[in-house]
Amino acid sequence: MADTPLMTEHEEGLQHQFADMQQQLNATSLGMWLFLATEIMFFGGMFLAYLVYRYWYYPEFAAASRSIDIYLGTINTAVLICSSLTVVLSIQAIKLGKRKLCVMMLLVTILFGLAFLGIKGKEWYDKFEEHHVPGTSFNAKDIIEKYPQLHVEPAPMQIFFSLYFAMTGLHALHMVIGVGIMSYLAFYTWRGHYTQQYHNPVEIGGLYWHFVDIVWIYLFPLLYLIDRKPLR
Amino acid sequence: MATTAVTAEREHYLNTDYGIRSWLLTTDHKRIALLYLALITVFFFIGGFFALLIRLELLTPAGDLVQADTYNKLFSMHGQVMIFFFLIPSIPAVLGNFLVPMMVGAKDLAFPRINLLSWYLLVLAAGMMLYCIITGGVDTGWTFYTPFSTAFSNTHVIEAGLAIFIAGFSSILTGLNFVVTIHRMRAPGLTWSRLPLFIWSIYATSIIQLLGTPVLAITLLLVVFERAFGLGIFDPTRGGDPLLFQHLFWFYSHPAVYIMILPSMGVISEIIPCFSRKRVFGYGAVALSSIAIAVFGFLVWAHHMFVAGISLYSAMIFSMLSYSVAVPSAIKVFNWTATMYKGSLRFSTPMLYAMGFIGLFTMGGLTGLFLAALGIDVHVTDTYFVVAHFHYIMVGGAVMGYLGGLHFWWPKISGRLYPEWLGKFAALTVFLGFNLTFFPQFILGYLGMPRRYWQYPPEFQVLNVLSTAGSTILAVGYVLPMIYFLWSMRYGKVADPNPWGAAGLEWKTPSPPPTFNFDEAPEVTWEAYNYDEIPAPEEVPVG
Numbered sequence: 001m002a003d004t005p006l007m008t009e010h011e012e013g014l015q016h017q018f019a020d021m022q023q024q025l026n027a028t029s030l031g032m033w034l035f036l037a038t039e040i041m042f043f044g045g046m047f048l049a050y051l052v053y054r055y056w057y058y059p060e061f062a063a064a065s066r067s068i069d070i071y072l073g074t075i076n077t078a079v080l081i082c083s084s085l086t087v088v089l090s091i092q093a094i095k096l097g098k099r100k101l102c103v104m105m106l107l108v109t110i111l112f113g114l115a116f117l118g119i120k121g122k123e124w125y126d127k128f129e130e131h132h133v134p135g136t137s138f139n140a141k142d143i144i145e146k147y148p149q150l151h152v153e154p155a156p157m158q159i160f161f162s163l164y165f166a167m168t169g170l171h172a173l174h175m176v177i178g179v180g181i182m183s184y185l186a187f188y189t190w191r192g193h194y195t196q197q198y199h200n201p202v203e204i205g206g207l208y209w210h211f212v213d214i215v216w217i218y219l220f221p222l223l224y225l226i227d228r229k230p231l232r
Numbered sequence: 233m234a235t236t237a238v239t240a241e242r243e244h245y246l247n248t249d250y251g252i253r254s255w256l257l258t259t260d261h262k263r264i265a266l267l268y269l270a271l272i273t274v275f276f277f278i279g280g281f282f283a284l285l286i287r288l289e290l291l292t293p294a295g296d297l298v299q300a301d302t303y304n305k306l307f308s309m310h311g312q313v314m315i316f317f318f319l320i321p322s323i324p325a326v327l328g329n330f331l332v333p334m335m336v337g338a339k340d341l342a343f344p345r346i347n348l349l350s351w352y353l354l355v356l357a358a359g360m361m362l363y364c365i366i367t368g369g370v371d372t373g374w375t376f377y378t379p380f381s382t383a384f385s386n387t388h389v390i391e392a393g394l395a396i397f398i399a400g401f402s403s404i405l406t407g408l409n410f411v412v413t414i415h416r417m418r419a420p421g422l423t424w425s426r427l428p429l430f431i432w433s434i435y436a437t438s439i440i441q442l443l444g445t446p447v448l449a450i451t452l453l454l455v456v457f458e459r460a461f462g463l464g465i466f467d468p469t470r471g472g473d474p475l476l477f478q479h480l481f482w483f484y485s486h487p488a489v490y491i492m493i494l495p496s497m498g499v500i501s502e503i504i505p506c507f508s509r510k511r512v513f514g515y516g517a518v519a520l521s522s523i524a525i526a527v528f529g530f531l532v533w534a535h536h537m538f539v540a541g542i543s544l545y546s547a548m549i550f551s552m553l554s555y556s557v558a559v560p561s562a563i564k565v566f567n568w569t570a571t572m573y574k575g576s577l578r579f580s581t582p583m584l585y586a587m588g589f590i591g592l593f594t595m596g597g598l599t600g601l602f603l604a605a606l607g608i609d610v611h612v613t614d615t616y617f618v619v620a621h622f623h624y625i626m627v628g629g630a631v632m633g634y635l636g637g638l639h640f641w642w643p644k645i646s647g648r649l650y651p652e653w654l655g656k657f658a659a660l661t662v663f664l665g666f667n668l669t670f671f672p673q674f675i676l677g678y679l680g681m682p683r684r685y686w687q688y689p690p691e692f693q694v695l696n697v698l699s700t701a702g703s704t705i706l707a708v709g710y711v712l713p714m715i716y717f718l719w720s721m722r723y724g725k726v727a728d729p730n731p732w733g734a735a736g737l738e739w740k741t742p743s744p745p746p747t748f749n750f751d752e753a754p755e756v757t758w759e760a761y762n763y764d765e766i767p768a769p770e771e772v773p774v775g
Contacts, residue, residue: 017333017340017417019753027342027416034408038446045450045480049465052476134470135462156471162463166454 013198057156062227064160083112097196106186259344265329275317282310295687303686304371311374323495334738337419342412353402360395378466407441421756433498436526448484482533496633507583508575521560554604581655585636592628617677648724662709668702
């Protein structure tokens with residue numbers, strides 16, 4: 001019956017369907033890991049397309065890759081690596097019971113995330129200005145004229161930029177969701193929901209953040225660093 | 233009706249709370265299962281309506297009921313509705329939702345709120361699909377092949393693509409919930425080797441849902457981007473490759489067939505031991521064959537592309553890999569047959585569906601081997617042979633299992649018995665109607681009638697008339713259970729906790745079960761399907 005052994009309110013944060021805290025911890029961690037596996041398959045489709053087309057159209061991919069801003073990309077990579085550090089620090093802080101430090105670190109993570117999105121937005125804006133967005137107004141004449149020795153065709157460069165916008169766009173969407181999760185965690189940590197004893201959601205949210213970082217760690221070399229050596 | 237008073241006193245998941253809010257905001261897996269049941273039943277009849285229109289058009293050789301453009305939309309929406317809004321959610325989201333926590337002895341799924349969320353995602357997707365249907369539909373086939381879907385079709389491809397994208401996330405979250413529940417929430421003593429085979433097949437299904445569906449999601453999203461924002465990933469005029477789309481699409485959509493059939497196999501593995509009063513023959517082999525089907529299923533997708541221009545060598549490899557699926561499938565069929573051998577069989581309604589399943593699935597599977605063979609496949613590609621083959625698997629297999637499972641667990645779900653003679657009559661009607669509908673299509677396809685055309689040469693008319701006649705009988709067989717299930721909820725005889733004398737934890741709790749499934753937390757000390765220890769009921773109660 002509904003009132004017998006099910007309401008274990010004394011154990012903070014334990015949901016009714018679990019027998020004890022350990023089971024809840026194991027279940028939620030496994031849930032997030034499985035979700036990340038689905039995310040790998042989700043991005044995997046685009047990575048496969050990238051692999052095929054880069055093999056077919058290597059010169060065009062290399063030339064188009066030169067046109068995206070390596071400095072902004074590198075800064076963004078550094079920003080995300082730092083944000084991974086602050087996420088780890090926030091988890092460590094709550095484990096040690098330092099609630100305020102945890103909130104601080106989550107807020108810094110949010111700032112890093114927003115900085116990343118801002119810089120990314122600037123890069124996209126530049127691409128719009130340069131008419132490098134695939135579609136009817138696509139124009140890659142500047143790239144072709146800049147690197148005449150590469151002998152590249154404009155059409156496959158559209159494929160590179162299609163992948164560029166799809167991959168960085170969906171990554172940015174994940175960043176936006178990540179910032180949302182971090183804000184939720186920061187708010188409820190500040191309100192005292194999460195403690196030294198019960199901080200599982202912070203760890204799981206951190207797992208998601210790390211995943212989004214790792215995707216970028218792959219996207220950065222694949223999109224920015226195809227062939228950057230100086231041309232003779 | 234004398235026992236109704238007793239039932240009314242006992243609190244269970246159906247009478248614990250009333251009102252629309254208690255259903256729309258529930259996190260009880262059993263109530264969510266019924267929400268799914270309502271939603272997908274609506275879409276089953278929408279998809280069936282399209283099917284009947286298709287069959288009516290094909291009654292005569294001339295294109296007289298509808299014109300080509302409308303016909304294209306009819307078969308496209310029939311496919312999309314039936315696959316993504318009925319077959320994929322059918323057994324996992326309805327029976328799986330209801331049974332998985334009970335079969336593993338848990339109070340609920342691991343993530344009850346995510347479970348509710350996945351229902352709402354399907355509602356959202358279903359709403360978008362309805363919008364797409366009402367505003368004019370989509371004509372790409374259920375396969376969305378590029379560049380037709382991206383550059384040429386003037387129909388609602390974006391809406392349909394996004395609807396299926398969202399439905400996919402519903403399916404992913406359901407699968408995730410099941411995997412976590414099966415791994416982490418089993419009752420004490422319930423080891424992997426004691427799990428019901430239904431759980432094994434739902435586990436294998438969930439793995440496919442987790443690893444396959446995201447690939448379909450990104451593929452359809454890229455199609456949507458291509459239409460909406462002018463990206464060119466599959467656009468041949470810019471160097472993109474439509475074949476890449478087909479690879480990505482079938483990487484999900486072939487395993488998706490196993491999302492439909494594996495849960496049915498799980499249902500059959502529950503029904504047959506119960507009505508044979510025997511432990512299932514070769515438990516380990518049947519359990520592992522589910523996993524094997526899930527694994528092999530990911531390695532055979534390109535057999536949908538034998539004539540699409542892939543290299544001969546890769547076609548040969550995919551042809552051989554496709555044969556490998558036959559091995560675990562045959563293991564199951566032989567083990568079910570061996571379970572029935574010298575069993576004390578009782579031909580109740582669920583058993584009729586189970587036996588129908590074995591026959592129809594075997595035919596569907598064997599004709600699958602024809603299609604896996606390169607030479608024959610080239611001959612019958614895009615003919616009615618293919619249509620008949622996959623309907624034997626998806627309708628003859630998956631839907632028979634779904635209906636069999638609904639009948640088997642209906643006393644547990646509703647606490648009532650359905651009228652047995654009507655159940656048997658409907659089961660036979662479905663079996664006969666199905667064969668009359670689809671067997672002629674094997675012959676039509678072998679004779680060369682191509683699929684997806686609204687008219688055909690007059691010499692094919694006799695077989696098409698037979699098929700259309702069968703489809704009306706099939707429709708009767710599908711409408712009947714809906715009517716008597718609804719009737720039985722109010723007027724059916726009250727069911728015992730275990731009317732069939734079945735093994736399994738779900739039968740050890742009252743019918744309908746209490747909100748948290750068990751009055752006291754179960755502990756398992758017995759092997760699965762211990763029918764030698766369970767007395768057979770004197771006679772199976774007849775509703």
